[in-house]
Amino acid sequence: MATQHARSAARLMLAPAVILLLGWMLVPLTMTLVFSFKQYLPLRGGDLGWVGFENYVRFVTSSAFWPSIWATLIIVGGVLVITIAFGIALALLLDQPMWGQGIVRILVIAPFFVMPTVSALVWKNMFMDPVNGLFAHLWQFFGAEPIQWLSQASLPSIVLIVSWQWLPFATLILLTAIQSLDSEQIEAAEMDGAPWRSRFIHIILPHLSRAITIVLLIQTIFLLGIFAEIFVTTQGSFGTRTLTYLIYQRVLESQNVGLGSAGGIYAVILANIIAIFLMRIVGKNLDA
Amino acid sequence: MGRITLDKVTKSFGEVNVIPPLDLTINDGEFVVFVGPSGCGKSTLLRLIAGLEDVTSGQIRIDGEDATRMPPAQRRLAMVFQSYALYPHMSVRKNIAFPMKMAGLPEDEQKRRIDSAAKALNLTDYLDRRPGQLSGGQRQRVAIGRAIVREPSAFLFDEPLSNLDAALRVGMRLEIMELHKRLATTMIYVTHDQVEAMTMADKIVVLRAGNIEQVGSPLELYREPRNEFVAGFIGSPKMNIFGGNPAQQHGAAKIGVRPEHIAASTETGTWEGVVGVAEHLGSDTFLHVHETGLAETVTVRVDGELPVKHGDRIFLTPEADKIHRFNEQGLRA
Ligand SMILES: Nc1ncnc2c1ncn2[C@@H]1O[C@H](COP(=O)(O)OP(=O)(O)OP(=O)(O)O)[C@@H](O)[C@H]1O
Ligand SMILES: [Mg+2]
Numbered sequence: 001m002a003t004q005h006a007r008s009a010a011r012l013m014l015a016p017a018v019i020l021l022l023g024w025m026l027v028p029l030t031m032t033l034v035f036s037f038k039q040y041l042p043l044r045g046g047d048l049g050w051v052g053f054e055n056y057v058r059f060v061t062s063s064a065f066w067p068s069i070w071a072t073l074i075i076v077g078g079v080l081v082i083t084i085a086f087g088i089a090l091a092l093l094l095d096q097p098m099w100g101q102g103i104v105r106i107l108v109i110a111p112f113f114v115m116p117t118v119s120a121l122v123w124k125n126m127f128m129d130p131v132n133g134l135f136a137h138l139w140q141f142f143g144a145e146p147i148q149w150l151s152q153a154s155l156p157s158i159v160l161i162v163s164w165q166w167l168p169f170a171t172l173i174l175l176t177a178i179q180s181l182d183s184e185q186i187e188a189a190e191m192d193g194a195p196w197r198s199r200f201i202h203i204i205l206p207h208l209s210r211a212i213t214i215v216l217l218i219q220t221i222f223l224l225g226i227f228a229e230i231f232v233t234t235q236g237s238f239g240t241r242t243l244t245y246l247i248y249q250r251v252l253e254s255q256n257v258g259l260g261s262a263g264g265i266y267a268v269i270l271a272n273i274i275a276i277f278l279m280r281i282v283g284k285n286l287d288a
Numbered sequence: 289m290g291r292i293t294l295d296k297v298t299k300s301f302g303e304v305n306v307i308p309p310l311d312l313t314i315n316d317g318e319f320v321v322f323v324g325p326s327g328c329g330k331s332t333l334l335r336l337i338a339g340l341e342d343v344t345s346g347q348i349r350i351d352g353e354d355a356t357r358m359p360p361a362q363r364r365l366a367m368v369f370q371s372y373a374l375y376p377h378m379s380v381r382k383n384i385a386f387p388m389k390m391a392g393l394p395e396d397e398q399k400r401r402i403d404s405a406a407k408a409l410n411l412t413d414y415l416d417r418r419p420g421q422l423s424g425g426q427r428q429r430v431a432i433g434r435a436i437v438r439e440p441s442a443f444l445f446d447e448p449l450s451n452l453d454a455a456l457r458v459g460m461r462l463e464i465m466e467l468h469k470r471l472a473t474t475m476i477y478v479t480h481d482q483v484e485a486m487t488m489a490d491k492i493v494v495l496r497a498g499n500i501e502q503v504g505s506p507l508e509l510y511r512e513p514r515n516e517f518v519a520g521f522i523g524s525p526k527m528n529i530f531g532g533n534p535a536q537q538h539g540a541a542k543i544g545v546r547p548e549h550i551a552a553s554t555e556t557g558t559w560e561g562v563v564g565v566a567e568h569l570g571s572d573t574f575l576h577v578h579e580t581g582l583a584e585t586v587t588v589r590v591d592g593e594l595p596v597k598h599g600d601r602i603f604l605t606p607e608a609d610k611i612h613r614f615n616e617q618g619l620r621a
Pocket of ligand 1: 301304306324325326327328329330331332333480
């Protein structure tokens with residue numbers, strides 16, 4: 001790719017893909033932006049003309065806005081904490097030599113292959129059903145009143161389901177990071193008199209910091225948009241209405257495309273703020 | 289104090305027996321070098337002493353106390369690894385302070401020891417850098433600094449200089465010897481390098497397949513190798529070993545003569561051959577002589593000035609009292 005000729009040829013050949021991708025991204029974004037400045041009610045008169053920033057004002061002043069931001073942050077934060085904490089623990093365990101290591105590792109990754117809709121349905125019907133669910137039976141076995149998981153503990157339930165899906169991802173990334181730790185460093189720390197806890201805090205955790213930031217970044221981006229898990233379980237009730245779900249309701253349930261689009265733009269801004277913030281941390285961590 | 293005794297120590301990895309029963313005593317303040325071919329168990333032996341591997345059977349005593357089941361931290365030994373094993377995310381200062389922090393030493397004592405170690409090892413200007421920003425030799429010194437500050441009863445080195453270039457090796461070798469003289473602490477040192485073994489050791493332990501072939505001072509091993517293996521292993525270039533007729537003339541199954549104990553001449557001598565490659569080192573020249581009827585190649589050290597070239601005829605005469613005789617089992621006769 002050194003010569004001028006080769007470079008321009010490469011550019012020419014890459015162009016269709018780049019244009020396609022750009023269009024794919026730009027067209028919906030532009031349309032969202034356009035709709036967000038319009039009063040657009042598909043079943044109640046259609047396009048009713050420009051309204052300026054009215055949709056934006058209405059979206060944030062509605063009583064559902066701040067709760068939805070909180071729900072989003074709690075779900076994202078909860079899942080991140082759980083997947084990283086358990087991911088580190090699992091990665092440490094899987095790094096130990098043990099019998100049947102290969103099979104155990106595949107089993108640990110398995111949840112990642114299950115589609116979100118399917119896994120949420122399985123959790124809802126097989127585990128969390130207050131009458132027939134496994135948890136209900138477990139509670140009854142110990143003589144306790146079964147919990148109405150999805151209504152009494154709706155947010156924790158969703159955090160649990162989503163964590164279960166993302167734990168394999170975190171574990172996998174953290175496991176490869178642990179495996180790249182030079183065993184002589186651990187041995188040196190052992191000779192230096194560091195007990196297990198200090199070795200973990202002073203050697204293993206700093207070594208994992210890059211992998212942890214990467215897990216943090218990638219998961220946050222995906223978790224901001226979770227939808228299926230809420231759609232098939234609580235339908236946004238019992239305080240589980242996230243920003244994504246609120247936008248969906250504005251567009252499809254209230255049939256207010258303009259208002260929903262304004263919400264969509266807020267979501268884009270929120271995601272970008274978080275992404276820039278995370279990139280800063282990652283950048284610092286990846287440089288060191 | 290740092291007297292280490294190994295008593296019938298063995299080590300197996302699963303089915304593979306790496307160290308057969310082995311006895312060894314290392315006295316307080318001694319500089320002991322383990323040498324041997326690759327894979328003979330030098331590192332394993334060192335790691336057994338350090339406590340990083342469990343012995344399969346036998347006993348390790350440190351200063352008379354049974355340390356066989358002691359965790360590494362309690363053995364009061366410090367190890368310097370071949371890869372240095374510095375903590376990459378800590379500054380040099382924190383690296384050196386780490387063992388003291390773990391031992392719970394007071395801050396001012398930590399600082400005092402760091403400063404004195406840094407001064408002794410020329411690290412004062414680098415204390416706030418990370419290991420990644422140091423050269424190989426500097427990293428090696430940090431690793432040594434981290435070992436010194438613990439004031440251990442013995443230092444263990446596993447090929448500490450093998451990642452350094454030749455010039456730096458010579459410098460670090462001297463620094464380690466200097467350190468040993470100053471601290472008078474027991475040091476156990478694993479190496480491949482002939483020169484390191486000969487120059488540094490008070491006592492050399494020659495290992496082969498986990499067995500101790502001979503233990504002794506460098507000159508003892510040089511002058512009176514107990515068997516053919518040690519004879520071939522100690523000394524550089526290698527001793528020439530011949531069997532057959534010339535050996536029988538000296539009443540042995542095999543004889544060995546070091547290159548420096550053979551005189552070369554262009555006119556007369558006991559043996560005759562053709563010069564192959566001549567390696568000129570300046571002070572000496574090593575001749576590889578072929579077609580002698582003794583062995584495929586005979587190595588001879590001659591004066592830098594001897595005017596010979598490839599293909600010349602040459603005559604060789606061994607110094608009669610420097611001939612080593614070995615019996616059929618390869619043992620010194
Ligand atoms: N963890 C292990 N599992 C199985 N075999 C091992 C293990 N560690 C070492 N060995 C074997 O033990 C023998 C001695 O290894 P060791 O590392 O002590 O050799 P060494 O003398 O240090 O060699 P080198 O000079 O190449 O470093 C080798 O044959 C090696 O294959
Ligand atoms: Mg080794």
